[in-house]
Amino acid sequence: MEHDNKQPVWTDDDVKYMRRCIQLAENGLLSTRPNPMVGAVITARGRIIGEGYHVRCGQGHAEVNAFASVRQDDEPLLKEATVYVSLEPCSHWGKTPPCADLIISKGVKRVVVGIIDPFAQVQGRGIRKLREAGIKVEVGLLEDECWWLNRRFFTYHAQQRPYIILKWAQTGDGFIDDHYHPVMISNPQTQMLSHKLRSEEMAILVGHTTAERDKPALNVRHWTGQDPKRIILTHARPLQQLIGDLHQQGIQSLIVEGGRKTLESFIEAGLWDEIRRELSPMTVGDGTPAPHLPADIAIVSHHHYADNTITVYRRKQH
Numbered sequence: 558m559e560h561d562n563k564q565p566v567w568t569d570d571d572v573k574y575m576r577r578c579i580q581l582a583e584n585g586l587l588s589t590r591p592n593p594m595v596g597a598v599i600t601a602r603g604r605i606i607g608e609g610y611h612v613r614c615g616q617g618h619a620e621v622n623a624f625a626s627v628r629q630d631d632e633p634l635l636k637e638a639t640v641y642v643s644l645e646p647c648s649h650w651g652k653t654p655p656c657a658d659l660i661i662s663k664g665v666k667r668v669v670v671g672i673i674d675p676f677a678q679v680q681g682r683g684i685r686k687l688r689e690a691g692i693k694v695e696v697g698l699l700e701d702e703c704w705w706l707n708r709r710f711f712t713y714h715a716q717q718r719p720y721i722i723l724k725w726a727q728t729g730d731g732f733i734d735d736h737y738h739p740v741m742i743s744n745p746q747t748q749m750l751s752h753k754l755r756s757e758e759m760a761i762l763v764g765h766t767t768a769e770r771d772k773p774a775l776n777v778r779h780w781t782g783q784d785p786k787r788i789i790l791t792h793a794r795p796l797q798q799l800i801g802d803l804h805q806q807g808i809q810s811l812i813v814e815g816g817r818k819t820l821e822s823f824i825e826a827g828l829w830d831e832i833r834r835e836l837s838p839m840t841v842g843d844g845t846p847a848p849h850l851p852a853d854i855a856i857v858s859h860h861h862y863a864d865n866t867i868t869v870y871r872r873k874q875h
């Protein structure tokens with residue numbers, strides 16, 4: 558499904574309401590998977606009359622919850638309303654009815670979609686259905702931000718593999734350990750954030766050498782939530798086979814916290830989407846050199862936590 562040839566002209570209000578959709582959607586981070594996070598906002602006469610998000614897999618989608626939140630006094634306004642939704646409304650029966658049908662039944666005037674759903678059962682069908690019903694549909698508002706919101710879901714379906722996050726901490730002089738002995742490079746705050754990240758992703762991987770030498774717990778003991786699936790990479794299991802197995806198991810995201818060889822094997826194979834590098838001012842003089850950052854990266858964020866910094870990178874082209 559392609560966008561209309563004529564590029565929509567977005568207003569400041571359009572942008573504001575789509576940002577609200579994204580903000581709402583983020584509330585479902587830990588509860589919607591394997592479904593995507595989605596937010597919806599309904600506006601009429603310059604104000605929001607309804608909003609909602611996909612709370613939990615198997616329950617009502619964002620559009621359903623948004624319409625349910627409209628007060629009875631505002632229901633007559635639906636005939637002139639605009640529905641903003643961060644992801645294309647579904648057009649198929651799954652665990653819930655099609656949201657496109659619901660939108661059509663409400664008789665709204667306009668729908669603004671952040672990004673087309675790559676899921677095989679949607680892929681533009683929801684947009685087509687709305688347009689065939691006479692609703693004005695505009696697509697692509699804050700598309701990059703909407704992609705980033707559901708980067709795990711999109712990567713899993715488009716590339717048939719998990720979204721892969723490479724993560725390591727290194728000293729100011731460029732090492733990840735001290736002569737092959739583990740050294741605490743992270744501080745209490747960044748360690749807590751590492752465990753928060755683990756709670757948000759579905760699996761975590763280290764190489765067999767790291768597993769045997771460091772015996773990492775790989776859990777979320779400094780945060781709250783579910784521990785990620787623990788995976789050990791061995792020589793007997795080729796990388797591509799492992800990634801294929803994870804896809805078959807429905808694993809949408811993977812953190813790689815291995816040593817230099819494990820991390821570089823993912824980089825060399827082009828199997829990465831995001832890199833989180835923590836940098837400490839401490840020095841060790843010698844040890845295992847940190848991996849080199851790939852060339853085709855762009856900075857997503859850069860934050861200071863006491864003396865340490867965490868920089869998040871992504872590919873320049875997703």
